[in-house]
Amino acid sequence: MYKLYAFASPNSLKAVIGLEELELEYELIGVNIRKGEQKSADYLALNPNGKVPVLVDDQYAEGDDALAESAAILVYLAERHGKLLPTIGMARARVFEQLFFHASGIAPAFGQSGFFQKNASERLPLAIDRFQSEANRTAAILDQVLARRRYVAGDDYTIADIAHFGWMWRREFANVTFEEIPNVARWYEAMTARPAVQRAIKRVEALMPPQA
Numbered sequence: 001m002y003k004l005y006a007f008a009s010p011n012s013l014k015a016v017i018g019l020e021e022l023e024l025e026y027e028l029i030g031v032n033i034r035k036g037e038q039k040s041a042d043y044l045a046l047n048p049n050g051k052v053p054v055l056v057d058d059q060y061a062e063g064d065d066a067l068a069e070s071a072a073i074l075v076y077l078a079e080r081h082g083k084l085l086p087t088i089g090m091a092r093a094r095v096f097e098q099l100f101f102h103a104s105g106i107a108p109a110f111g112q113s114g115f116f117q118k119n120a121s122e123r124l125p126l127a128i129d130r131f132q133s134e135a136n137r138t139a140a141i142l143d144q145v146l147a148r149r150r151y152v153a154g155d156d157y158t159i160a161d162i163a164h165f166g167w168m169w170r171r172e173f174a175n176v177t178f179e180e181i182p183n184v185a186r187w188y189e190a191m192t193a194r195p196a197v198q199r200a201i202k203r204v205e206a207l208m209p210p211q212a
Contacts, residue, residue: 002026008208010166020196098160109134146183
């Protein structure tokens, strides 16, 4: 049995989609990052980095049962259950290529773009321009990839698609649209048609506290 500590965030959604696609039993435990619950002593014992999500696998002893970082969680689940990740060769490498591109390119660009536009205590035009440009640039690269492939790593749906989907789901936060990236739009529509993705979005959105 798995436990997933999560919030209504792009990274949390990735892990929930992985669990839903693999049809696994799990308990979803909300961590309200708006209230700082990810900084509590109990949570930091699971993930000293104080981020969501965290997956707990009860087949391991306490202290060795928690795994952080959404990409690591996706790889772990895919390898343990034998789906969504090729086992050898270039097909496997392509998945990791996209996972690394997401972690080093798309995710930080989208996250920082949104932060400096919506959450920063003062307006910093240089930072806004820098990260907005980078968010659009990395999204355009993904569009080029999807012009050649049905899914981001090839003909088959993999955890790389799940990884990219998280921030595309929250693209408005980064002020990114699909207007100039039609291949991403086509792929996104196919993703949102998947029943597991629909279930995951519904479960994650239920973790969002109501606006005051």
